[in-house]
Amino acid sequence: MLPCGPALTFVRCLVRKKNVKGEGLEDSLCRCLSTLDLIALGVGSTLGAGVYVLAGEVAKSNSGPSIVVSFLIAALASVMAGLCYAEFGARVPKTGSAYLYTYVAVGELWAFITGWNLILSYVIGTSSVARAWSGTCDELLGKQIGHFFRTYFKMNYPGLAEYPDFFAVFLILLLSGLLSFGVKESAWVNKIFTAINILVLLFVMISGFVKGDVDNWRISEEYLINISAITDLLGSIFPMPRVIYAMAKDGLLFKCLAQINSKTKTPLVATLSSGALGLPVKHCAFNNLYLNYTFFCSSLLGSMFPLPRILFAMARDGLLFSFLAKVNKRQAPLVATLTAGVISAVMAFLFDLKALVDIMSIGTLLAYSLVATCVLILRYQPSLTYEQPKYYPEKAALAASERESAVSESQINMIQESHFSLQTLINPSSLPTEQTATTVNCLVGLLAFLVCGLSALTTYGTHFIANLEPWSTGLLAALVVSFIVTILLIQRQPQNQQKVAFMVPLLPFLPSLSILVNIYLMVQLSADTWIRFSIWMALGRYICSFKSPSLLGLMNPVLDNSIFCL
Structure with a gap:
């Protein structure tokens, strides 16, 4: 057992938060992408396997015509998460995505968990797209590549692919080399592929709607009589893990939202394309439709x-x-790029990635949930020091005076509210204090607990709720009422008045709804997926232990003028 002193130090280091000062916002990486580059990279990353292959596969195997509803629900989760990403991108314009945002808001432990899951998500995403690209080219060549490798390189081990995919490895290493040259060079290549991609997608949607038949969206009234048919319909509407995969390219697209005001068009495109695919034929074998021979490169x-x-x-x-963390002369993370390429290539070379796609959904949804939670927490903090706004000289003195006045009033309120009571919970001070911030933290934790309970009940207790079992309906009502009351109590607390370029509207309702949707979708995942996820987290725990000197602060993890505060 650790002595009390070192154990306390270890715990404090795990929950310490990253404080990014205004002078520390500049990254050592090259910042050369324009708005058009970001749009092309974000849209191109999503218009790949998710739109071309996954929409048809889910429509064929799971949802049928209700694929449109599935994509709309996935789009809802993505757009709400995108708004939260946009606010964080405005507050902390540094490399790191949800990992850095979590580090700033809730501490080092959750930041490592978020970053570790994002690594898994992007590795599987890269590998799966590469294998889809390889499979498409194999179809184009009459499946001669697959036949050759099945004959001479067949692997008969459970959990591995049927044969090693050398073409996917070559493709990943080739694009890794392109990325290592620099961001600007790869952005030009990506824009070309994205432009072709959009033209093909427009052709698919227009052709689908022109040749479509609305009768394919209709089912008989007799099918809706019994409750089992309704639950079957709910199951077809919610093949969410696979649909979330199509929306899971959050990193760049959502950071782009902080700089442009067009929000995201990708959920709309995916919904329209899925609708176009669902109209022409009724539950047809979409996996035989290959219109995307050369357009996986942008994805x-x-x-x-x-x-x-x-x-x-x-x-x-x-x-x-x-x-x-080493950067080359072109200000590109060369070692990280090559390492990521090698890991993704190994995954694509050896593993059957169909069973791993759901794990990628866990990482994405967990990142969505944590970013929404961080927005709730940060908005109610008494002071924010993540970015120092640039004022003109004549306005600097006025801004400093306003900040000093706000801090003084906050300190007075904190002294006056030295004890917690129901009165302070319902009628708090006009400005945020340490007490109101602690109250919000507790309420957000309670909100997450209620959401987990509500999601589990509506997922595994659907039969009891449909039969109006007293215990299930009573528990459902209690959870719903508690959820609403908790949100209203959070809404009563004073918000920080610091303004940034973009702020999430309808706080705390929209982030709370985002947390609800994301956790509900996570509960839909299978037990096998959670077991694989636990194995990945155990590996991360081992690496965390191996890097424990850094976590304990015995090594210096602070670069680029970034400091830690306890």
Whole structure:
């Protein structure tokens, strides 16, 4: 057992938060992408396997015509998460995505968990797109590649692919080399592929709606009589893990939202394309439809781009090996890019990735949930020091005076509210204090607990609720009422008055709804998926222990003028 002193120090280091000062916002990475580059990279990363292959596969195997509803629900989760990403991108314009946002808001432990899951998500995303690209080319050549490798390189081991995919490895290493040259060069290639991609997608949607038949969306009234048919319909509407995969390219697209005001068009495109695919035929074998022979490149580039930056950010902070934080002369994370390419290539070479796609959904949904939670927490903090706004000289004195006045009033309120009571919970001070911030933290924790209970009940107790069992309906009502009351209590607390370029509207309702949707979708995943996820987290725990000197602060994880505060 650890002595009290070292154990307390270890715990404090796990919950310490990253404080990014205004002078520390500049990254050592090259910042050369324009708004058009970001739009092309974000849209291109999503318009790949998710739109071309997954929409038809889910429509054929799971949802049928209700694929449109499935994509709309997935789009709802993505758009709400995108708004939260946009606010954080405005507050903390540094490399790291949800990992850095979690580090700033809730501490080092959750930041490592988030970053570790994002690494898994991007590795599987890159590998799966590469294998889809390889399979498409194999179909184009009459399946001669697959036949050759099945004959001479067949692997008869459970959990592995039927044969090693050398073409996917070559493709990943080729694009990794392109990314290592620099961001600007790869952005030009990506824009070309994305432009072709959009033209093909427009052709698919127009053709689908022109040749479509609305009768294919209709079912008989007799099918809706019994409750089992209704639950079958609910199951067809919610093949969410696979649909979330199509929306899971969050890193760049959502950071782009902080700089442009067009929000995201990708959920709309995916919904329209799925509708176009669902109209022409009724439950047809979409897996025989290959219109995307050369257009996975933009999706693969978009999948590969965020992964080296997550590795770079975590290595820069001392949570991963320091050699991953090295930058070349072109200001690109060369070592992290090549490492990410090798890991993704190994995954694509050996593993059957169909069973691993759901694990990627866990990482994405967990990141969505934590970012929404961080927005709730940060908005109610008494002071924020993540970015120092640039004022003109004549306005600097006035801004400083306003900040000093706000701090003084906050300190007075904190002294007056030295004890917690129901009165202070319902009628708090006009400005946020340490007490109101602690209250919000507790309420957000309670909100997450209620959401988990509500999601589990509506997922595994659907039969009891449909039969109006007293205990199930009573528990459901209690959870719903408690959820609403908790949100209203959070809404009563004073918000921080610091303004940034973009702020999430309808706080705390929209982030709370985002947490509800994301956790509900996570509960839908199978037990096998959670077992694989636990194995991945155990591996992360081992690496965390191996890097424990950094976590204890015995090594210096602070680079780029970034400091830690307890």
